[in-house]
Amino acid sequence: MTTPPLPLPPPDLLWPEYSTPSSLAAIEQVALADRNLPASTYAVLTRAAELWPDRPAMTFLPGADSWQSGRTRTYADLRAEVDRIAALFRSHAVCRGVTVGLLSPNTALLPSAFLAAQATGIAAPVNPHLPAEHITRLLERARARVLVAAGPELDPAGWATARTVAAELHVTALYALRPTGAEGPGPGLEPLPGTVVAHLDAAAAGLPDAAHPQPPTAGDLAALFHTGGTTGAPKLAAHTHTNQVVDAWSITANSLLGEDSTVFAGLPLFHVNALVVTLIAPMLRGQHVVWAGPLGYREPALYSRIWKIIERYRISAMSAVPTVYSVLAHVSVDADISSMRFAAVGASALPDTVRTAFTANTGIELCEGYGLTEATCATARSFTGADRRPGSVGQRLPYQQVRTVLVDTQGNWLSLPDGAPGVLLVKGPTVFAGYVTGHGPTGPRLDGQATVRDGWLNTGDLARVDKDGFIHLLGRAKDLIIRGGHNIDPAAIEDALLHHPYVTGASAVGRPDPHAGEVPIAYVTLAPGAPEAMTGSGALIAHARTFLHEKAAVPKDVIVLDSLPVTAVGKPTKVPLRMRTLTQTALDELAALGLSCRPDRVRCHLDGPRLTVTVPRPADIADADRITAALGRYTFDWTFAERER
The missing domain is CATH 3.30.300.30 (ANL, C-terminal domain)
Structure with missing residues (x-):
């Protein structure tokens, strides 16, 4: 079946100039609807396969030690693979409103399974390292009909967990994923009564790669992500196709990267960042993504190979959490990494010490971002060079609105003047559809009323927003x-x-x-x-x-302790406990170095939203270097105290 080519909007509509904070106003002069974005993640894939069929879409590395042996798929290959897997899911009555559970570390076939699940029904990715009973509860809440999991070659313990979950939920089928580069038939799989058990690659191999007969629409549910939620309780947050496509477009509209850019991916696909930033967004531009092995950034050997990987594949950008950059700040650069334009960082606060050390080591600026699962992924992005706004996590993304409110003791949201600190709210096309509370005839029942009012999402974070839309975080309201x-x-x-x-x-x-x-x-x-x-x-x-x-x-x-700290009005507070914990961490490191120090000489102080530890500066320069190396492994801010005269 041949699908007619999709009409393309003029380039300036789809990809406006977006390189400085002043770009935002010009971008929003064009209505989002007029940008003619693809309606769904499946439409994103279809468009990419039609525009760039022979362009490399993904290269998967089997592991850090095999970084020169990546397996590459073109965009035409990727779409054909997704269509075959989608046909397999449809054979198990997966349709709109029906969920496919995904329980695996990253491997070559996982993105295709993810996209096929979203093309036919709803994807429910779950952290495979959670206990079996917890996974069972999450996928039971999702009402998963089919389960795709790491097979025994890829993760023996994970496969055992998946079998336990599949048996408990009585899923229709359990499909095993193989390691990247696995050849020949997979090992025999023990059957489960009432459940089809097979290797996904073999089961889908003989099926047609025809286009999906009933592709999803913009408002259909695409995925259910398990999250701590803005209130901390484990929940399933529902994303629509519009949520994901718009957020991915906002990210890839960045003028620093073009169609010839290559992105490095090391986060697991049960993370919204991995899905939106390193799977969907690159497809919109026809970019090449190089995926790390199944352990991703958790593989220690990756850090000694990463500069060589960047050189070999001409990586332009990467996305990671602050701890990754904290390690890389101390890994000697042994390759040509001039292809790197920037490195994105999010998920937790970025200490200035990590930012400074990473840039000093690599010459690459870190581009901080802010987001949460309930707003799909990203809500704000930073800029590099002269446009960087110190102390901010970035400017709001196009078509997303942000403001702050005061939440009173009855839960009412009280308006605050522009720039005033308060609880951060987000509104726009990326705000999620709600939390799963049950199921009806057509799929999950959703409720977002606890966190969304009149389209505004309560993030649970304390912040202030300046006149240019830059968000300055002041703390985590729920202390996650x-x-x-x-x-x-x-x-x-x-x-x-x-x-x-x-x-x-x-x-x-x-x-x-x-x-x-x-x-x-x-x-x-x-x-x-x-x-x-x-x-x-x-x-x-x-x-x-x-x-x-x-x-x-x-x-x-x-x-x-004899007592837990409280504020002047008697409310519990964690700040003194955090200060005590940071101080003790610094003392433990000094002791491990054999450096004697009175406990009262190491101090922690609060500077706005940040806690900073101050340690005595030793007279010996070598000792100072040892302290710098030891404390530089962490992501908290610290300084040397001036010597007492």
């Missing part, structure tokens, strides 16, 4: 702990600890970690007479573990 870019609700940790018979109070915060950015720890108070055997750190951690569904949320340490 961000571990490796993933949100952990401290309330879940606190509730788990408060189930202990002797714990009378609990407050969880993030402790700096050189690899994950933050890991959770908790401070507790105990009832008088609490037995030591039941209230040591190890015992309290073990108790919390039994109540927490996500392994990443289990606290690394539990510290007993």
